[in-house]
Amino acid sequence: MSEHNLNARNLLCPMPVIRTQDCIKTLEKGDELTVICTDPGVVNDIPTWCRINGHEVLAIQEKGREIHITIQVG
Amino acid sequence: MQDKIKAVALISGGLDSMLAVKVIQDQGIHVEGINFYTGFCVEGHTHAIRSKDKAKPKRNNALWVAEQLGIKLHIIDIVEDYKDVVINPKHGYGANMNPCLDCKIFMVNRARTWMEENNFDFIITGEVMGQRPMSQRKETMPKVAQQSGAFDRLVRPLCAKNLPETLPEKEGWIDRDKLHNITGRGRKPQISMAKDFGFNDFAQPAGGCCFLTDKAYSNKLDDLWKNRGEKRYELDDIMLLKVGRHLRPNERFKIMVGREEGENNYLEGYTYAFSHIRPLDYTGPLVLVDGAPNAEDLRLAARLAARFGSGRDAEQVQVEVTQLDGSRIAMHVKPMPVADIPLEWYL
Numbered sequence: 001m002s003e004h005n006l007n008a009r010n011l012l013c014p015m016p017v018i019r020t021q022d023c024i025k026t027l028e029k030g031d032e033l034t035v036i037c038t039d040p041g042v043v044n045d046i047p048t049w050c051r052i053n054g055h056e057v058l059a060i061q062e063k064g065r066e067i068h069i070t071i072q073v074g
Numbered sequence: 075m076q077d078k079i080k081a082v083a084l085i086s087g088g089l090d091s092m093l094a095v096k097v098i099q100d101q102g103i104h105v106e107g108i109n110f111y112t113g114f115c116v117e118g119h120t121h122a123i124r125s126k127d128k129a130k131p132k133r134n135n136a137l138w139v140a141e142q143l144g145i146k147l148h149i150i151d152i153v154e155d156y157k158d159v160v161i162n163p164k165h166g167y168g169a170n171m172n173p174c175l176d177c178k179i180f181m182v183n184r185a186r187t188w189m190e191e192n193n194f195d196f197i198i199t200g201e202v203m204g205q206r207p208m209s210q211r212k213e214t215m216p217k218v219a220q221q222s223g224a225f226d227r228l229v230r231p232l233c234a235k236n237l238p239e240t241l242p243e244k245e246g247w248i249d250r251d252k253l254h255n256i257t258g259r260g261r262k263p264q265i266s267m268a269k270d271f272g273f274n275d276f277a278q279p280a281g282g283c284c285f286l287t288d289k290a291y292s293n294k295l296d297d298l299w300k301n302r303g304e305k306r307y308e309l310d311d312i313m314l315l316k317v318g319r320h321l322r323p324n325e326r327f328k329i330m331v332g333r334e335e336g337e338n339n340y341l342e343g344y345t346y347a348f349s350h351i352r353p354l355d356y357t358g359p360l361v362l363v364d365g366a367p368n369a370e371d372l373r374l375a376a377r378l379a380a381r382f383g384s385g386r387d388a389e390q391v392q393v394e395v396t397q398l399d400g401s402r403i404a405m406h407v408k409p410m411p412v413a414d415i416p417l418e419w420y421l
Binding site: 044 | 137141144149150313
């Protein structure tokens with residue numbers, strides 16, 4: 001299992017979802033990816049994308065104007 | 075033994091593609107969705123930008139539809155490749171800058187490529203004959219199938235009975251009798267189908283899902299190309315056309331004025347790329363200046379910026395103009411009276 005970060009700051013939905021999708025294609029099952037975003041739309045869109053594609057959202061944290069979403073690859 | 079038959083569906087997030095998938099799913103076909111991101115999509119980010127929309131749900135309808143249907147959704151960034159569709163549409167534009175027929179051909183073509191790369195068998199769209207846009211006319215629907223290269227692997231489940239038999243029907247993968255014959259702009263058949271399927275919540279965007287069908291947006295894109303001297307754009311250009319008021323006093327420059335906090339925050343992310351104006355002794359919006367303004371133009375831009383702030387009725391206010399080289403000038407200006415701003419300056 002390895003941990004990764006993805007910078008999706010200043011991107012508007014659905015670009016953070018697309019970047020997440022493309023990044024996860026390169027990871028292994030069980031890996032953790034933290035996506036760092038500024039568009040509040042990701043709070044709905046990334047968890048929905050994860051549910052329909054079999055990945056698990058481990059945490060959603062708001063840090064100032066940033067949102068950090070940690071995903072475990074399924 | 076034949077492997078399980080698989081179909082890829084173009085998912086817009088609206089009701090028609092949702093119904094089309096359900097019709098095919100109910101025939102035992104495995105369906106996955108694809109959704110193309112062109113940069114002109116109305117979804118998501120437009121809600122995210124404006125603070126006044128914060129209370130509204132910001133769901134992405136394509137993702138939501140996929141979840142309701144229990145299918146995977148692949149969102150594909152086609153921003154770069156899509157430029158040629160917008161700039162050089164072989165079949166021309168619709169009422170505004172919408173190249174609907176070229177767009178549909180392009181998207182079905184990309185879906186065909188995806189189908190082939192992923193070993194899927196056919197393509198589904200939610201098209202309905204006779205419904206807007208122009209790509210759904212009786213005479214244009216065969217063009218989409220042919221020019222996309224999808225040919226008889228393109229199935230339109232909502233109006234298939236009005237069209238020639240497709241490969242999946244001929245092969246017996248799907249039953250033509252269970253497909254539909256909807257035509258025209260009325261929505262009653264779709265609403266009735268939605269009820270039968272138990273879909274109580276679905277998106278029906280009144281203005282479509284693409285900014286290119288919007289007159290005001292198209293005017294701004296046209297202005298961008300005219301003043302750039304060529305039909306060219308980058309993603310940032312077309313995103314900025316969605317945000318704020320745009321005023322063009324002359325061919326050398328235009329200004330972009332945030333209308334509220336969310337838009338100001340969004341424009342703030344572009345201050346590195348534009349000269350900009352901030353209020354110093356009043357509250358007001360951030361204003362980006364696009365083009366090559368001379369000193370007189372910058373003063374005019376500052377007066378316009380002041381008009382949109384709390385000091386609009388003052389004799390004089392102070393603004394700070396930051397130029398592209400980072401230099402800052404404090405300027406005292408008289409806010410331009412509303413009545414003195416020609417309406418044709420508003421794009």
